[in-house]
Amino acid sequence: xxxxxVDTTEYWKANVRxxxxxLAVWAFVxxxxxxLFRPLLAGIPxxxxxxxxxFAQQGSILTFICLIFFxxxxxxxxxxxxxxGE
Numbered sequence: 001x002x003x004x005x006v007d008t009t010e011y012w013k014a015n016v017r018x019x020x021x022x023l024a025v026w027a028f029v030x031x032x033x034x035x036l037f038r039p040l041l042a043g044i045p046x047x048x049x050x051x052x053x054x055f056a057q058q059g060s061i062l063t064f065i066c067l068i069f070f071x072x073x074x075x076x077x078x079x080x081x082x083x084x085g086e
Contacts (some may be wrong), residue, residue: 014078033051033052034055038050038056
């Protein structure tokens with residue numbers, strides 16, 4: 001049986017784009033919302049504390065967990081698109 005040839009250049013470009021997008025969200029949430037923009041978010045109450053503190057303590061962790069599932073979901077779609085699915 002002949003194996004299909006996969007365009008690895010396009011596959012890796014899409015993979016790197018996905019990784020860079022996830023890293024941008026990670027950086028914005030962990031550094032932006034929790035550190036840099038904390039004074040701007042201080043006036044917004046969430047669960048008895050301000051939104052900046054919430055992002056630093058819980059929001060970042062929840063965002064990271066969502067990013068893990070999002071990355072796995074998108075990589076499955078990307079693998080199927082390029083014929084690399086299980």
